Amino acid sequence: MQDDISREDRLDWYRRMCLIRGFEEEIHNLNKAGLVQGTAHLYIGMEAIAVGACSAMNSADLLTSTHRGHGHCIARGLDTGRMMAEILGRVDGYCGGKGGSMHITDVSRGMLGADGIVGGGIPIAVGAALGVRLKGDLSVVLCFFGEGASNQGSFHESLNLAAVRRLAVVFICENNLWALSAPFAEVTAGGSVANRAGAYGIPGEKVDGNDVEAVFKAVNEAAKRARAGLGPSLLECVSYRWEGHSIFTRQEIRPAEEIQQWKQRDPINRxxxxxxxxxxxxxxxxxxxxxxxSEQISKAIQFAKNSSLPDSETAFRNTYA
Amino acid sequence: MRQTSYAEALNEALREEMRRDPLVFVLGEDVGRMGGLFKVTQALLEEFGPERVIDTPISEAAIAGAGVGSALVGTRPVIEFQFNDFMTIAMDQIVNHAAKLRYMTNGMVSVPLVIRAPVCGGISLGAQHSQSLESWFVHTPGLKVVMPSTPADAKGLLKSAIRDDNPVLFFEHRLLYAQTGEVPDEEHLVALGVADVKRTGTDLTLVATGRTVSLALRAAEKLSEEGIEVEVIDPRTLKPLDTHLIFQSVRKTNRLLVASDGWSACGYASEVMATVMEHCFFDLDAPIQRVCPKDVPMPVAGPLQKAVMVSEEDIVSNCRRVLAT
Structure with missing residues (x-):
């Protein structure tokens, strides 16, 4: 990715943020209609992080995602029809209905998978970086995770391993301030994820996660550094999720005024x-x-609805290679 | 054929596969400079360099995750855990990721990962270094589980495991590393999922795994002196299990005993018993029995450890028990 941001880039970023927002809003409606199979964790409010970060990727770069992964998928250019089909558990979904919202994967676009385990994707990103280096590729791996995952052992083990091996990983913490019902400050010693980079001797930076260009610039710098063989970086992109933890969440325990304040800092309107x-x-x-x-989203929904539910026989396929 | 130790046979398998395929690499604690705690990765660093023989921090979860991630991008990692007990720290990556990614993506990805780990009962290392946890992984769809009992099987199975496109858990035994046996000089592969008759017999089928295979063979020799002929079968691959060979044997002998170093509750022996029950009940002349360690953690002091572990005598007496009915 070039450093200069062109007009086309800016309009494309705006388009992709709108696409994520609209896609997620429709999931609410589809859930009310009883069409979503299982749960989904919506990315509304955090669109600038995925779009800014993925815009710094080259075509051969890779990413690992989280349970709240739709934004990363859309930002990376996955097909919204196949994504929606997966969320509705249809045969044309990315995983044929076996993965659902939390496991959308598209290796052809370097998307190594959303992940249902908090912190589960972090060491996988490190392994991917190890693997591409062995293959002689110059790919960079973007590793998304929430601030909740920064308290998992896998986070610390992975940062350490990536740092000592100088692996090409950009660790991107999406700090949306709440891990389900746990406020960031109450469960996170030190009050900062970015500062934890210091423990591993790698750059750490706090970024306005509601500013798509700020995120792009930070990730682009970190990716250039990684590509040059200088090792990993940690970025803490601060943002906020507007919706509950998942579409199953009934009770909102976050203060209403806090939610309102963050809605005023809407990354898309801004x-x-x-x-x-x-x-x-x-x-x-x-x-x-x-x-x-909105036309693209309507088409995606239509595509998903037109796709059939999988034949029960497929439940017994693809356990082993 | 030449005599080779179990540890040397494993080392040969790694060396040959790393020479054959530049995408095969080894990672784990002390695998490089030290050549592995039990010398299985000896001198690999010198031949293949630090990019393919990676000494990692003591971070089992990250090691396993790094294995999964590197396998996802098309390399073939071989992880060493120093004791299978330490795999408990890496369970999320093994059970929730390695085992599931192919299925969850409906076949879009595969995870060609091998995790080697020794089972170590019998050398007084105590409760955190002596378990035999193979049944935890047999329980999980998406994983293959291997447990060789001879140097030749160790070599041939490890080579096949490395070439397999699935996550394979490869359980060795500390007490077997120094044991020697014949290993073919030429290319030697043992297919996963194929059991082996280690001794033929007509009176009783004895299915044994890992370390207990040699105990079973000695027990069989002892009983042979009394005119009792025991057929010893080593599944070699615990999952997928070669049920055909076991059923065939049970239909011939009409009696079954199963020996395992894993605990009996929901254990590997229990699984073999249940499977044979489901398919061969009317071929049986006596209830199936199992020989497993006692249901306590492993103690350290010699007499205590001996009281807990499966012994040759336990196998002999249980053979008699099955034959008495």
Missing amino acids: YRARLIEAKTAASEVLGQIELQV
Whole structure:
């Protein structure tokens, strides 16, 4: 990825953030209609992190994701129809209905998988970096995880291992301030994820996770460093999830005024205003983009609904290679 | 054929596979400079260098995860855990990731990962270094589980495990490392999922795994002096189990005893018993019995350890018990 941000980049980032938002909003509706198989963890409010970060990736780069993974998938360019089909448990889903929302994977785009275990993807990202180095590739691995995962042993073991082997990993902590019902400050000693980088002698930086360009710049720098063989970095992108922990969550224990405050810092509205103010695009141009996005989402839903539920026989396939 | 130790046979398997395929690499604690706690990875660092023989920090969860991640991108990692007890620290990566990723992605990915670990009962290392946890992994769909009892099987099975596209848990035994046996000079592969008749007999089928195979063979010799002929079968691969060979033997002898170094409750011996019951009940002349360690953690002091572990005498007396009915 080049350092300069072009007008096309900016409009594309706006489009992708809108796509994530619209996609996630529709999951609410589909869930109410009883069409979602299992649960889903929505990314609404955090769109700038996935879009900013994935925009710093080259085509051969890789990423590992989390239980809250739809944003990363869309930002990386996965097909929204196949994603929605997976969430509805259909045969045309990325995993043929076997994975669901928490396990969407597309290795053809370097997306090594969402993950249902908090912190589970972190050592896998380190292993992927180890593997690509052995193969002689220059790929960088983006490793997404939440602030809750930064208290898992796997986080610390992985940062240490990646640092001593100088592996090409960019650790991206999405700090949305709440691990289900646990507030960040109450369960995280030291009050900062970024500062934990110091323990491993790697760069650590706190980033405004609601600013797509700030995220892009930080990840782009870290990726360049990794590509140059200088090892991993840790970025803490601070943001907020607007919705409950999952679509199953009934009780909201976070303060209503806190949620409202963060909605006022909406990464999409902020970026829209900035693009207009900087005369990057007129409101009508952005409106066109929004229209295209909602058409794409309608098509994705239609594709998913038209796809059939899997034949029960497929439950017994693909346990082993 | 030449005489080779079990540990040397494993070392040969690693060396040959690493020479054959540049994507095969080894990682674990002390596998490089030291050549492995039990010398199985000896001199690999010198030949293949630090990018393919990786001395890791003491981070079992990250080691296992690194194995999964590197396997996902097409390399073939071989992890060494110094004791199978330490795999408990890595269970998330083994059970929730290695075993599941192929299934969860409906076949989009595969995880060609080998995890080697010794079972160590019998050398007074106590409760945290002497377990035989193989049944935990047999319990989990998506994993293959191997437990060789001879140098030739160790070599041939490890080579096959490395070439397999699935996660394979490979259990060795500390007491077998120094044991020698004939190993073919030429390329030697033993297919996963194929059991072996280690001794033929007509009166009783004795299925034994790992260390208990040699105990079973000695027990069989002793009983042979009394005119009792025991057929000893080593499954070699615990999962997938070669049920065909076992059923065939049971249908011939009509009696079965199972020996294992794993505890009896939900253990490997129990699984073999249940499987034979389901398929061969009307071929049996006597209830199936099992010989397993006593249901306590492993103590250290010699007499205590001896009281807990499976012995040749236990196997002999249980053979008699099955034959008495």
